[in-house]
Amino acid sequence: MKELSVSNxxxxxxxxxxxxxxxxxTADQFKEVxxxxxxxxxxLRDITIANLFFENSTRTRLSFELAEKRLSADVINFSxxxxxxxxxxxxxDTVNNILAMKVDMVVMRHPNxxxxxxxxxxxxxxxxxxxxxxxxxxxxxxLDVYSIRxxxxxxxxxxxxxxxxxxxxxxxxxxxFALKKLGAKVKVCGPNSLIPKHVESLGVEIEHNLKAALEWxxxxxxxxxxxxxxxxxxxxxxxxxxxxxxxxxxxxxxLSNPITIMHPGPINRxxxxxxxxxxxxxxxxxxxVENGVAIRMAVMYLLASxxxxxxx
Amino acid sequence: MSQKxxxxxxxxxxxxxxxxxxxxxxxxxxxxxxxxxIQPRGSxxxxxxxxxxxxxxxxxxxxxxKLDITFYRDDFRRGDKMLKANETEIDFIVENKNVVLIDDxxxxxxxxxxxxTALQSFGRPSKIExxxxxxxxxxRHLPIQPDYNGRKVDAINDEHVKVCWKENDGExxxxxxxx
Numbered sequence: 090m091k092e093l094s095v096s097n098x099x100x101x102x103x104x105x106x107x108x109x110x111x112x113x114x115t116a117d118q119f120k121e122v123x124x125x126x127x128x129x130x131x132x133l134r135d136i137t138i139a140n141l142f143f144e145n146s147t148r149t150r151l152s153f154e155l156a157e158k159r160l161s162a163d164v165i166n167f168s169x170x171x172x173x174x175x176x177x178x179x180x181x182d183t184v185n186n187i188l189a190m191k192v193d194m195v196v197m198r199h200p201n202x203x204x205x206x207x208x209x210x211x212x213x214x215x216x217x218x219x220x221x222x223x224x225x226x227x228x229x230x231x232l233d234v235y236s237i238r239x240x241x242x243x244x245x246x247x248x249x250x251x252x253x254x255x256x257x258x259x260x261x262x263x264x265x266f267a268l269k270k271l272g273a274k275v276k277v278c279g280p281n282s283l284i285p286k287h288v289e290s291l292g293v294e295i296e297h298n299l300k301a302a303l304e305w306x307x308x309x310x311x312x313x314x315x316x317x318x319x320x321x322x323x324x325x326x327x328x329x330x331x332x333x334x335x336x337x338x339x340x341x342x343x344l345s346n347p348i349t350i351m352h353p354g355p356i357n358r359x360x361x362x363x364x365x366x367x368x369x370x371x372x373x374x375x376x377x378v379e380n381g382v383a384i385r386m387a388v389m390y391l392l393a394s395x396x397x398x399x400x401x
Numbered sequence: 402m403s404q405k406x407x408x409x410x411x412x413x414x415x416x417x418x419x420x421x422x423x424x425x426x427x428x429x430x431x432x433x434x435x436x437x438x439i440q441p442r443g444s445x446x447x448x449x450x451x452x453x454x455x456x457x458x459x460x461x462x463x464x465x466x467k468l469d470i471t472f473y474r475d476d477f478r479r480g481d482k483m484l485k486a487n488e489t490e491i492d493f494i495v496e497n498k499n500v501v502l503i504d505d506x507x508x509x510x511x512x513x514x515x516x517x518t519a520l521q522s523f524g525r526p527s528k529i530e531x532x533x534x535x536x537x538x539x540x541r542h543l544p545i546q547p548d549y550n551g552r553k554v555d556a557i558n559d560e561h562v563k564v565c566w567k568e569n570d571g572e573x574x575x576x577x578x579x580x
Contacts, residue, residue, distance in 0.1 A: 091485050111485070118469065118486035127522040130472035394477065394484050 096395045097216040098388055099205045100225035101266035109270060113235055115387035116380070123159060123382055133162040136393050139187050141197045142219070143169040143180075143204075148354055148378065149219050149229070153196050156385035160393075165192070180204065181211045188214055193396050194389065197221075202259075215392045223257050223318065229353050230263030232384040234271065236377045237308055240349060245272035250302045252278045252334060253312030253361055256285045257319065260353045261312060265291050278302040279334060282323040283314075299334050303344055310351040311336060311361045327360060337363040341371065349373055403579045407535075407562070408552060410573035416551040420532060421453040423549050424501065425460075433527075434499040435464035439516050440487035443504035445566040446534055450503070464498070466491035470515040496524035501549075505564040507533040510545035535562050535575065 093108050101109075122130055138157050142150055150166075157164045167187065184195060194215045197205055202224035209216050220226040238244050249268055255261045255277045268275050275293040277284060284295055296302040303309055314330065324330045336350065350362065350372045358364050367374060408416070428434040431454070438447030444467045454460045471486035502516055513531060520529065534551040540558070554562060556577060563576045 115484075115486060118471070118489065121489050122472065122522075125522050126524055129522070131518065132472045132477050135478075390472070391484065397478055 092394060093391045096392065097205070097209050097218075098227050098392060099209060099216065099218050101227045101230050101263045101270070102225065104227075104270070106270050109231070109234070109267065112231060112384065112387050112391065113238060115391060116231075116235055116383040119159075119386040119390070120380065120383040123379075123386075129159050129161060131161045132390055133157070133160040133393050136160075136193045136396065137163040137165070137191060138194045138196060138389070139165050139167060139192045140219075141167045141184065141187070141195060141199075143197070143199045144220070146198055146219070148381070149198065149226075152378070152381040153217075153219060153228075153385055156382050156389060157196075159382070160386055160389060162194075162389070162393075165190075180208065184208060184212055184214075188212060194393065215396060217388060217392065220259055223259050223262075225263045225266075226259040226353075227263050228381070228385055228388060229260050230267040231388070232377055232381040233260075233264055233310060233351060233353065234267045235384055236351065236373055236380050237273075237349075239376070239380065240373060241307070244268065247273045247308060248276075248306045249273055249308045249310060250276045250278050250296070250306040251310045251312065252299065252302065252336070254283045254314045254323075255279050255288065255312070256283045256323070257315040258312050260310075262291075264310060265293055269293075276302055276305065280324050280330070299336070300340065300343070303336070303340070303348060306348055307346075308349045308351060309336065310353070312353065313355065313357055313361060331360055335359075335361060335363065336366055338365040338369065341366060341369075347371060351377060354378070404563070404576045405579075406574060407554065407577050408575040410567075413534075413551075413573050413575065416534065417449055417453055418457075420534075420549050420551060421450055421457065424450065424454065424532070425458055427530075428499060428501075431460050431463050433497070434501065435466060435493060435495065436501050436503055437466045437468050437491065437495075437520070439502060439504040439512060440467050440469040440489070442506075442564060443502075445569060446505050446532075447503040448568075449566075450532075464493045466493065468502075468516060468519055470512060470519050473515040473519045475511060475515065491523055494524060495520065495526045497527045499528045499530070500526040501530045501532050503532045505533065506535045506537060506562050507531075507545070507547055507550075508537045508540055508562075510541045510543035513545045514543055534564060537562060 094105050196217045196219050198219040199221050202222035204221045205218035251261050269292050276296045277293050278296045352374045436447045438444035451465045467490045469487040469489040530548040532549040533547040536550045536553045538553050559580050561578050563578050565572050565574045567573050
């Protein structure tokens with residue numbers, strides 16, 4: 090039987106290339122399912138999933154919740170701001186209390202890097218990392234790469250540039266792992282202050298000139314500048330950042346080959362990309378959102394198959 | 402492991418002709434009917450019947466689809482069944498159609514139960530019939546019987562029926578395998 094090599098999705102780092110292909114092939118079928126008149130399958134009808142969001146999120150949370158409901162799972166939601174976490178409860182205690190109510194799977198977003206890995210050592214339930222600090226955001230990377238595969242047929246050999254705040258981005262790290270595992274060529278582009286040290290050790294190249302990076306690539310993944318994670322200023326002003334690293338229609342028109350624009354959302358229109366780029370035919374931003382549901386269904390379906398309740 | 406030939410290519414062909422004939426008898430011009438093969442192996446049978454109906458009965462524009470039942474199985478997380486889904490391809494509307502579900506071997510009836518649920522996701526057909534090539538009677542777990550059937554086979558539990566198609570396995574033949 091073909092199945093995932095892992096029983097938690099903590100990061101792309103822990104997946105094999107075969108795992109990635111299995112997730113994509115399964116997502117193909119779920120994508121067909123969510124385009125049916127009745128977009129629901131009964132596979133996970135006996136599974137309960139807790140969505141634990143210790144950090145704000147809109148689209149990831151909605152996407153997970155929709156994916157869970159379309160798999161017929163029972164869903165409970167939790168957000169840190171309205172919980173006992175503010176009263177001083179520890180993470181393991183919080184999660185164990187929730188698991189005591191017979192929950193099979195946990196989807197967790199947490200501001201601390203490694204929170205998912207830590208939790209996996211202390212609890213028995215299956216864990217999906219929905220973003221842990223600036224570490225990983227595996228389902229976002231899976232849907233990004235899936236969207237590239239959908240548009241180009243294959244990821245192997247494709248040239249992708251990730252532009253913007255690489256330093257504070259979990260999306261960048263997970264994307265780099267996923268793209269490299271599938272044989273893509275990856276460059277990162279941004280001001281020196283937002284490129285982490287030793288990023289080359291992941292097999293990526295650094296390019297500081299946006300025009301040169303866009304000329305080289307086939308796909309540009311534009312990241313948001315994460316002001317909320319910046320404890321001091323990394324560039325003189327937003328205006329200066331936009332002038333050097335913002336993508337607008339005029340810049341795209343000067344390129345010799347058309348490129349595809351991706352963005353993990355939320356977009357700061359007029360900062361990393363302008364509205365005419367975000368809404369142009371080059372952009373696959375809304376396809377990414379649609380594919381997010383299919384990818385999350387695939388991940389939860391494959392992980393749930395490893396929860397064996399019926400074995401004697 | 403031993404194997405015994407149940408049906409040869411020639412016998413399969415005769416059965417397919419008969420099944421096609423029975424379908425035409427009930428569905429006439431197929432205007433409001435559709436054939437849906439259950440993935441993966443029922444689709445081969447659906448394709449064969451489609452070709453016979455098209456060639457010998459001049460029925461054009463037949464609606465033929467493939468339905469995958471992986472996500473609807475009742476044995477998910479219970480044993481070593483395949484997780485990986487196959488393609489579903491139903492590019493017509495099933496609402497108010499007469500649908501013929503097609504599978505190669507009818508055994509416990511559980512696949513057909515899953516297929517009936519899966520089909521509901523596409524709408525409400527006015528009628529659903531079942532066509533199978535081999536009916537392993539006396540082994541049913543659910544009250545499901547075929548409307549059209551090729552051959553009844555009495556097999557004991559550790560035997561299994563293997564259907565080979567030229568386009569997939571290199572020959573048309575049906576074997577009874579003994580483990």
